[in-house]
Amino acid sequence: MKLTILGGGGFRVPLVYHALLGDRGSGRITSVVLYDADPSRLSAVAAVLRQQAAAALDPPVVTATTDLDDALRGADFVFSAIRVGGLEGRTVDERVALDLGVLGQETVGAGGIAYGLRTLPVAVQIAQRIAAVAPDAWTINFTNPAGMVTEAMIPYLGDRVIGICDSPSGLGRRAAAALGVDPSTAFYDYAGLNHLGWLRGLRSEGVDRLPDLLQSADAxxxxxxxxxxxADWLRSLGAIPNEYLHYYYFARETLAAVQGVRQTRGAFLLEQQAAFYAETGEHPEQALELWQKTRAEREATYMVESREVADAGERDERDMAAGGYEQVALSLMRAIAHNERASLILNVRNRGTLRHLDDDAVVEIPCTVDANGALPVTVSQLTDHQAGLVCAVKAVERSTIEAAGAGSRSAALRAFAWHPLVDSATVGRRLLDAYADHLPGLARFRA
Structure with missing residues (x-):
């Protein structure tokens, strides 16, 4: 089978290839095509993959191209993992928001809206090309903001596009381990939107073990x-939130922490990854070693400001263990390709699962996956608090999709002004104007 990776020069691509190297089952991926607009990044990542494959038996053949249609032809699966505007764009997303006194995280709040506004038109163009060139392919979307991008691609690809994120599965895995439960046997009652969901139950052998977890401070x-x-806040909620909800529940503290650092997360990654690609270009024989070193530093500093606010200390090595989005993607591919029934938390159309949202709203919920794709399973309904936040953010997502598609300034303004982490329409207008001034892709939204 053939897998095409869009954004094939991206830093996390070796994680996907490593997962493929570990798949020895029949009908596995035998051909990987990397597509990227940047030939130098493609070359660097291809060097890492070659070194990963050196000790493997019959590894998937890797080719690279800057021609999108060539990359898509004959694909069985397409991974979409693009970053429109690169990390340079992310630094603008963050800095503009911080300068106006609001959080600018890349997928949450003002930064996520700016990222979506420039990403959605490209994602739609890609969806149209997939529909034309590889209509039978399954598209697995990693591109952030994942739920929003997946919803924008559905009109062209239908249910053959599925969004994934490793945060919910990672949360479930860690919660199960804290209870001494085998994560692979548990059912996770999880629901919400991408980067905005809650674990409301964890069933093992027919018993909900989440109350036990909430009662144990040590666990x-x-x-x-x-x-x-x-522990106190989690007990008050009666649920365990996705880590990204820290930006909502501790917004003031996190904003102060982020404003106090020397450089934003995006600026750190831009500097770090620029060094990696440059060094790899000069010393391709060290590509894998350089990538591993860079990745370890990247993972250890993930959400560092939020952990400082909570005095949570350094990340536990167990929290950084393998089993991230690449494993979710591999499980999803195998379930579809081989009709191997699997249970995964995915970004799919609601289809009546959560009563506060319409059928076509993309939500993040547990699904049963087989050769027919992903079908949502029954979960408990959102509480009033959860539903209020989810509905507010879904309205933001849809205004962003409308703005990106129609070039509508008023829709873009609504998206910024309506977001729970933006506290006034005046600030929303200033955000939109500043992004339009600093990001060439958003110049069309100038007043």
């Missing part, structure tokens, strides 16, 4: 989310 503080949010 709660043994993993990332417990340390991040604190």
């Amino acid at each position: 709660l503080t043994s993993f990332e989310e417990g340390r991040l949010f604190g």
